Amino acid sequence: MSEDHPKIFIRDLHKSFGDNHVLRGVNLDVQEGHSLVIIGGSGSGKSVLLKCLLGLLKPDQGVIEIAGRNIARQTDGDRRYMTRRSGMLFQGSALFDGLKVWENVAFRLLYAEKKGRKAAREKAIDCLTQVGLSPEVGELSPAELSGGMQKRVSLARAIASDPEILFFDEPTTGLDPIMADIINNLIIERVRALGATAISITHDMASARKIADDVAMLYQGQIIWNGSPDELRDTNNPMVDQFVNGRAEGPIKMAVTKY
Amino acid sequence: MNVFGVTGQLVLQGIRGAGQITNFAIKGALSNLTGPFYGRAFFDALFRIGFTSLPVVGLTAIFTGAALALNIYDGSLRFNAETFLPQILGVSIVRELGPVLAALMVAGRCSSAMAAEIGTMRVTEQIDAMSTLAVDPFKYLIAPRILATVVALPLLVLIADIIGIYGGYLVAVFALDFAGPVYIQNLADFLTNDDVISGLIKAAVFGFLISVMGCFYGYHSRGGAQGVGASTRTAVVASAVAVLASNYLMTSLFVEF
Numbered sequence: 001m002s003e004d005h006p007k008i009f010i011r012d013l014h015k016s017f018g019d020n021h022v023l024r025g026v027n028l029d030v031q032e033g034h035s036l037v038i039i040g041g042s043g044s045g046k047s048v049l050l051k052c053l054l055g056l057l058k059p060d061q062g063v064i065e066i067a068g069r070n071i072a073r074q075t076d077g078d079r080r081y082m083t084r085r086s087g088m089l090f091q092g093s094a095l096f097d098g099l100k101v102w103e104n105v106a107f108r109l110l111y112a113e114k115k116g117r118k119a120a121r122e123k124a125i126d127c128l129t130q131v132g133l134s135p136e137v138g139e140l141s142p143a144e145l146s147g148g149m150q151k152r153v154s155l156a157r158a159i160a161s162d163p164e165i166l167f168f169d170e171p172t173t174g175l176d177p178i179m180a181d182i183i184n185n186l187i188i189e190r191v192r193a194l195g196a197t198a199i200s201i202t203h204d205m206a207s208a209r210k211i212a213d214d215v216a217m218l219y220q221g222q223i224i225w226n227g228s229p230d231e232l233r234d235t236n237n238p239m240v241d242q243f244v245n246g247r248a249e250g251p252i253k254m255a256v257t258k259y
Numbered sequence: 260m261n262v263f264g265v266t267g268q269l270v271l272q273g274i275r276g277a278g279q280i281t282n283f284a285i286k287g288a289l290s291n292l293t294g295p296f297y298g299r300a301f302f303d304a305l306f307r308i309g310f311t312s313l314p315v316v317g318l319t320a321i322f323t324g325a326a327l328a329l330n331i332y333d334g335s336l337r338f339n340a341e342t343f344l345p346q347i348l349g350v351s352i353v354r355e356l357g358p359v360l361a362a363l364m365v366a367g368r369c370s371s372a373m374a375a376e377i378g379t380m381r382v383t384e385q386i387d388a389m390s391t392l393a394v395d396p397f398k399y400l401i402a403p404r405i406l407a408t409v410v411a412l413p414l415l416v417l418i419a420d421i422i423g424i425y426g427g428y429l430v431a432v433f434a435l436d437f438a439g440p441v442y443i444q445n446l447a448d449f450l451t452n453d454d455v456i457s458g459l460i461k462a463a464v465f466g467f468l469i470s471v472m473g474c475f476y477g478y479h480s481r482g483g484a485q486g487v488g489a490s491t492r493t494a495v496v497a498s499a500v501a502v503l504a505s506n507y508l509m510t511s512l513f514v515e516f
Binding site for chain 1: 399
C-alpha cells in the first residue's frame with residue numbers, strides 16, 4: 001500500500017431496499033492505522049454501510065476498495081478476502097450461546113483456520129486476558145456474563161485472528177458510563193497494539209470523541225461532513241451541530257424506519 | 260377489493276416461496292457434498308435429533324401399535340379374518356404408520372427447535388457474526404442438521420417399527436388370546452425386505468424435508484421474538500404437510516413399482 005492510498009476507499013456507494021434508497025452515493029476514505037467514527041441518527045444508513053463493508057449486504061452500485069481490492073461485487077473470493085482481514089464487534093455482542101466463552105473467542109481459529117483445540121484455547125485465553133478477563137471466564141457460558149463482559153468477549157473474539165481492519169457497531173450502547181469508558185480504552189489500546197484500521201459507528205458522542213482519529217457524519221445516505229474530533233466541536237455545519245449537541249430542533253428530521 | 264389481484268398475488272407468493280425452499284434444499288444437500296465438514300456440529304445435531312427423540316417416538320409407536328391391534332381385530336372379525344392381524348399390523352406399521360408418526364413427532368420436536376434456534380441466531384446477529392468470522396453459516400448450521408436428520412430418522416423409524424409391532428403383540432397375546440410364537444412366525448413369514456426398506460426410504464426423505472423446513476424458516480426469520488415465533492409455527496406446519504404429501508407420493512410410487 002502506498003502512503004497516500006487509503007486502506008479503505010469508498011466511492012459512490014448505493015444501496016436500496018425496494019423503494020427505500022438507504023445509501024445514496026457514499027464517499028469515504030480511511031487511512032491505514034486510523035480510527036474513523038461514523039456518526040448519524042437512527043435510520044441514516046450507518047448499519048447498512050457497515051454491512052456492505054463486511055460483505056453481509058451487496059451494494060447496488062459503487063466501489064469498496066479494501067487494501068487495494070474492490071470487494072463491492074461481493075463474490076465468494078471478495079468475502080473471503082474481507083473476512084480474512086477483518087474483525088467485528090457487534091452491537092448486541094452476538095456471542096454464540098451454545099458455546100463456551102473461550103470457544104466463542106476461538107471460533108474462527110477452530111472452524112475457519114482449523115487450529116487444534118489446545119492451541120485455539122491458549123490463544124482465546126490470551127485474548128481474554130488482553131481485554132481484562134480472567135482465564136476462568138473462558139469456561140463460562142455467554143449467558144452467565146454481564147453486558148459489559150459480553151462486549152469484552154466480543155472484542156476478544158474480534159481481535160483473536162490479529163485483523164488488519166476492525167469494525168465496531170455501537171460498542172458502548174447499553175453500558176453504564178464507566179463500563180463504556182473501559183470499553184473505549186480497550187478499543188483504543190487494542191487497535192493501536194494491532195496497528196489496525198478501525199471503523200466504528202456510534203451515537204455516543206463521548207465515545208466518538210475518545211476513540212476517533214477522524215469523524216464522518218452520515219445523513220440521508222450520504223456523508224455530509226468529515227473532520228477531526230476537534231473540528232467536530234467547532235463545526236458550523238448546522239446538522240452536525242444539532243446532532244452533536246443532541247437538540248430536537250434543527251434541520252435534521254429523524255427517520256422512523258430502522259436500517 | 261380486487262379478488263383477481265389478491266389471488267394472483269397469493270399464487271405468485273406461493274410460487275416464489277416454493278422456489279426459495281427448493282433452492283435452499285438444493286444448497287443444503289450440496290453443502291453436505293463439499294467441505295468443510297463440521298463433525299462436532301453433525302454429532303451434536305445427531306444426538307439432539309436422534310437420541311433425545313427416542314422416548315417420544317417409542318411411546319407413540321407402542322400406543323399406536325396397541326390401538327391398531329384392537330382396531331384390526333375388531334374390523335377383521337366382521338369377515339372372520341382376525342387371524343391376519345399380525346400381517347396387517349406389521350405392514351401398516353412398517354410401511355406407513357412407523358415412518359409417518361415418527362416423522363410427525365420429529366417434525367414437532369426438532370423442526371420447531373431448529374427454526375427457533377436458527378431464527379434466534381438470525382435476529383441476534385449471530386449468523387452475521389459467523390460470516391464475519393470466515394465460517395459459512397450454511398455449512399456450519401444448516402448442512403449438519405440436514406445430514407443428521409436424514410441419518411437419524413431411518414434409525415428412529417426402525418426402532419419405532421419394532422416397538423410398534425411389540426405394542427400390537429402385547430395386545431394380541433395378552434388381551435386377544437393370540438399365541439405368541441404363531442403371531443411372530445406369521446409376521447416374519449409375511450413381511451418382506453421391501454416393506455421395511457420402503458419405510459426407511461420414506462424416513463430418510465421425511466428427515467430431509469423436516470430439516471429443510473426447520474432450517475429454512477429459521478434462517479429467514481425477521482423481526483425479533485414475534486418473527487421467531489411465527490417462523491417456528493410455520494416450520495412445524497410446513498414440515499407436517501410436507502411429510503403427509505410426500506408420503507402419499509412415495510406410497511404411490513412404491514405401490515406402482
